[in-house]
Amino acid sequence: MPSSGREPGSSDRSPLNPSRGGSGTGGPRQRAKILSLPELLERRAGARAMGLNVVQCHGCFDIVHPGHIRHLRQARSHGDILLVSITADACYTKRGGAPLIPEELRAENLAELDCVDWVYIDPSPTAQDILTRVQPDVYIKGREYEQNNDPRFAAERAAVEAAGGKVIFSSGDVVFSSTALIRALEQSVDPYNARLRQLLAHEELQGPRLNGVINAMRDRRVVVVGETISDVYVLCDQPEVASESPVMTLRPLERRQYDGGAAIIARHCAALGARPVLVTGLPDNAEGERFRERMAAEGVEVASIPVDVPMAEKQRFLVGAQKVMKVNALSPIVLDATRQERLVRLAGEHADGADAAIIADFGNGLLTPTVLDHLCTTLRPRVRVMSGDVSGRRSSLRAFHSMDLLCPSESELRETYRIFDQSIPSVAWRALEDTRSRGIFVTLGGDGLIAFDRIDTPGSASASDPGIEANASRVRGEHVPAFTGHPVDPLGCGDTLLSVATLAMTTGASTLASATLGSLGAATQAQRLGNIPVASTDLRHAMVRLHTSRLAYAPGEGDAVAMRARMGQAV
Numbered sequence: 001m002p003s004s005g006r007e008p009g010s011s012d013r014s015p016l017n018p019s020r021g022g023s024g025t026g027g028p029r030q031r032a033k034i035l036s037l038p039e040l041l042e043r044r045a046g047a048r049a050m051g052l053n054v055v056q057c058h059g060c061f062d063i064v065h066p067g068h069i070r071h072l073r074q075a076r077s078h079g080d081i082l083l084v085s086i087t088a089d090a091c092y093t094k095r096g097g098a099p100l101i102p103e104e105l106r107a108e109n110l111a112e113l114d115c116v117d118w119v120y121i122d123p124s125p126t127a128q129d130i131l132t133r134v135q136p137d138v139y140i141k142g143r144e145y146e147q148n149n150d151p152r153f154a155a156e157r158a159a160v161e162a163a164g165g166k167v168i169f170s171s172g173d174v175v176f177s178s179t180a181l182i183r184a185l186e187q188s189v190d191p192y193n194a195r196l197r198q199l200l201a202h203e204e205l206q207g208p209r210l211n212g213v214i215n216a217m218r219d220r221r222v223v224v225v226g227e228t229i230s231d232v233y234v235l236c237d238q239p240e241v242a243s244e245s246p247v248m249t250l251r252p253l254e255r256r257q258y259d260g261g262a263a264i265i266a267r268h269c270a271a272l273g274a275r276p277v278l279v280t281g282l283p284d285n286a287e288g289e290r291f292r293e294r295m296a297a298e299g300v301e302v303a304s305i306p307v308d309v310p311m312a313e314k315q316r317f318l319v320g321a322q323k324v325m326k327v328n329a330l331s332p333i334v335l336d337a338t339r340q341e342r343l344v345r346l347a348g349e350h351a352d353g354a355d356a357a358i359i360a361d362f363g364n365g366l367l368t369p370t371v372l373d374h375l376c377t378t379l380r381p382r383v384r385v386m387s388g389d390v391s392g393r394r395s396s397l398r399a400f401h402s403m404d405l406l407c408p409s410e411s412e413l414r415e416t417y418r419i420f421d422q423s424i425p426s427v428a429w430r431a432l433e434d435t436r437s438r439g440i441f442v443t444l445g446g447d448g449l450i451a452f453d454r455i456d457t458p459g460s461a462s463a464s465d466p467g468i469e470a471n472a473s474r475v476r477g478e479h480v481p482a483f484t485g486h487p488v489d490p491l492g493c494g495d496t497l498l499s500v501a502t503l504a505m506t507t508g509a510s511t512l513a514s515a516t517l518g519s520l521g522a523a524t525q526a527q528r529l530g531n532i533p534v535a536s537t538d539l540r541h542a543m544v545r546l547h548t549s550r551l552a553y554a555p556g557e558g559d560a561v562a563m564r565a566r567m568g569q570a571v
Contacts, residue, residue: 033111034119037133040083043118044134053079056136058127058156060087062099064109071170075140076115078168083118083136084110091125128155135163143169196481200547204513210543213517214536216507218273223351223383225279225343225375226262226360226367227333228291230313231491231531233258239319250317250324258530260314262360263295264492268499268521269358270299271533277354279347281307281333281366298533303350305343307333312364321488321529332394333365344374351382355506358498359400363392372399387502389494403437404505405514407498410442428452429475441501441515443494448482451515480515483523483546492531493522500539520546 035043047054055078061068076082089103099106107119122130131139139160145153146169157167199205235254242249259267262280269276278295282288282304291311292302309331317325335343343366351357357379361367367375379386380402387405390397390412397408397416408431414420417434419427428440432454439453452475487493501518509517520542521534 031108031111033117034107034121037120040118040120041133047081052081053137054081054083054134055079055138055140056083056085056127056131056134057140058085058087058122058130060092060099061106061110062101064113069113071140071142072110072113073115074170075138078138078140081117082115083120083134084116085120085122085127085130086110087125088121088123090123093125126152126156128152128159131156131159132163135165136160137165139165139167141167141169145169195479199480199512199516202512204510205516207543207547210513210517211540213504213507213509213513214272214539214543217503217536220269220274220355220503220506221353222266222269222274222276222503223279223347223354223357223379224262224266224269224276224360225347225357226265227362227364228259228263228278228280228282228311229261229362229364230311231258231260231264232256232313232315233530234315234317236317236319236324239324248324250319252317256530258532259294260492260531261312261362262358263291263300264531264533265358265360265495265499266295266300267298267533268496269503271535272500272503272539273536274503275299275301277301277303277350279303279343279350281305281335281339281343283307283310287311303346305335305339305346307335307339307366309333312362316491330364335366335368335371340368340371340374343371344378347375348378348382351379354383356385356387356502357383358502359386359388360495360498361388361390361392361395361399363390363394365394367395367399369396369399373401376401376403385502385505387498387505389498391494397431398434401435401437403435404439405498405501406431406435406437406440407494407501408440408442409494410444413440413442424450425452425475425477428477432475439511441497441518443497444482445490446482446487448480449497449515449519451478451480451511452476453511476511478512478515480512480519483520483542484526487526489529490526492525495531496521496525496534500534517543 044054055075057072057075059068061084072082072084086103086106089099092099101109103121107121110116110119120130124130139156141153160167203209233256234250234252235256236250236252240249240251241247258264262278266276266278276299278300280302282291282302284306287310288304292304295302312331313329315327315329316323317327347357359367359372359375359379361372376386385404386402387407388400388403389407390400397406397412400406408416410424413424413427413431417427417430419430424442428442428450429452431437431440432452439451441449441451443449455474455476497518500521501514504514504517517539521539524534524538524542525532
């Protein structure tokens with residue numbers, strides 16, 4: 001079947017071939033090259049009627065490199081029209097089954113090439129079916145297939161030759177591999193990519209499994225105990241220096257107010273479909289009543305004891321997205337014995353029949369060590385999952401006990417036990433033994449988190465024993481990378497993690513699945529200015545992005561060596 005002899009790049013175009021002009025990626029003329037199956041078959045019939053030869057190439061084309069360009073140009077020289085069919089995302093099998101670039105963008109990349117006339121996204125695992133339907137006059141494959149015994153290529157070749165076409169092998173004068181290029185890119189740019197690929201391949205983290213966990217969170221009854229805080233963002237104009245002294249001067253432009261403290265944890269739970277009850281202290285005035293009404297509108301029931309101070313407020317002054325100053329307007333809460341007992345009793349009453357209890361101590365005095373001890377003792381028999389978190393210099397991780405989950409940062413954990421020269425597993429073991437808890441998620445900022453749970457062994461040593469490092473072997477750690485490398489605002493990430501992970505644990509989800517969903521929730525929160533509840537739909541979108549768009553997440557600030565050191569592994 002002779003070629004027309006036109007040179008690649010010729011401007012002699014028939015109505016069967018979209019114009020090659022236009023500007024901008026994915027413009028109308030480029031999109032016109034990307035055909036559905038009916039459109040493709042119609043144009044193929046038109047080309048046959050006009051006596052035009054159709055050449056076809058097939059591949060993934062995940063990264064279009066110089067080898068591809070030469071291959072396609074050479075293919076175009078063998079006929080009048082060049083069709084490039086690409087493997088759809090659903091049939092992609094390389095590197096764990098997820099292409100670097102989604103199918104729509106891969107199609108647009110090829111459509112931008114002047115030598116390409118038609119592009120088709122093939123939903124089949126091989127090109128055999130589309131070759132049978134299109135019946136190209138020429139099928140071009142790379143030189144490496146000439147001596148290839150792959151039965152898939154044998155079937156493709158048979159389909160072409162059965163229709164009277166021929167198979168031609170390109171010169172192979174420039175050899176590149178998209179797979180090798182992507183692997184080198186991943187290894188050089190993202191030291192955590194290997195761990196991310198492990199997570200994506202894990203059975204418990206497949207999309208249907210995680211979606212089932214998210215669905216099962218609905219209608220879970222959760223008791224949230226802790227202080228309420230109002231987070232205020234004051235957006236300011238560019239700072240100036242005062243004329244009377246070298247003091248920064250800010251001019252407020254806008255004031256935004258967000259729920260914080262235990263209130264936002266309860267709101268996260270409500271947004272995820274759960275039925276939360278917030279047990280807290282509120283002033284017995286109009287301020288407290290407005291808070292109750294706002295919480296009720298968000299699906300949060302409030303049960304409170306009266307306190308004698310206004311609601312705590314933390315003001316953050318921002319210039320652009322940069323926080324330049326923080327002012328804490330906090331009046332410490334002081335409770336007499338009667339109100340402490342009432343708080344514990346109130347939490348216990350609402351915990352009857354609940355699925356989970358979340359205790360959040362923000363260090364403003366509501367949760368004294370005595371109250372925390374009684375809360376842990378009172379709530380433990382009444383709920384399936386109990387979790388806790390601390391934030392603030394006056395709070396103490398050691399006051400918690402009998403927890404299923406603790407969620408401190410690495411600095412909070414190390415400061416609690418004054419251990420700065422040992423690996424995280426060692427300190428985590430100390431915390432688990434000290435608090436008689438089951439699991440602990442240690443957050444690492446931009447490096448994600450490490451989820452630890454116990455490995456119960458007969459006759460395990462006490463954490464008071466010398467040689468804490470040896471006891472670290474009694475915990476199992478799973479590193480979950482941060483799923484965002486460029487946070488807009490880290491405020492509320494810990495609250496989101498605690499809320500999502502706790503609800504996941506009530507469904508029976510594993511430690512790894514709970515930590516992964518919690519980290520996805522935290523990543524979603526990190527992309528928002530202010531503490532805004534993360535809904536179940538947000539969590540599903542984050543899950544889909546994780547599994548389908550491998551360029552969506554950037555690595556953390558650390559590297560693989562530093563992470564192994566933190567985990568106490570050999571460097």
